[in-house]
Amino acid sequence: MREFGFSRNWGNKLNSNAFTTFRFKRKDKDWQLGETVRIVMSPRSKKRQVLCVATIMTKEQRYASEISDSEAIIDGFNDRWEMERALLDMYGVERVDNEPFFKYTLKRTREML
Secondary structure, eight states, X not given: OOEEEESOOGGGGGGSSEEEEEEEOOSSSOOOTTOEEEEEESTTSTTXXXXXXXXXXXXXXXXXXXXXXXXXXXXXXXXXXXXXHHHHHHHOHHHHHHSOEEEEEEEEEEEOO
């Protein structure tokens, strides 16, 4: 089972039964609809924490300019502008403006003890 890593828990979304995340296409094997993954906080850190097992329920392609306020809020931000600023800080204007993201919706299927 592959690990779907997070470095931040924006708006505590990872505590919900279902949550979204926006990711660029992976250079190796991209995430697949219906794939079961292990949700891990800080995957490359000594503070690494496995939170749960989840299934990818939806996978939708979007450009940053197409992300709505409601999508940004569900994803843990106050509005789409706050989300866009965070994306620009993380990835830079060239990538954010020109590469599509995938919006994933994941649903918890098993808790980790």
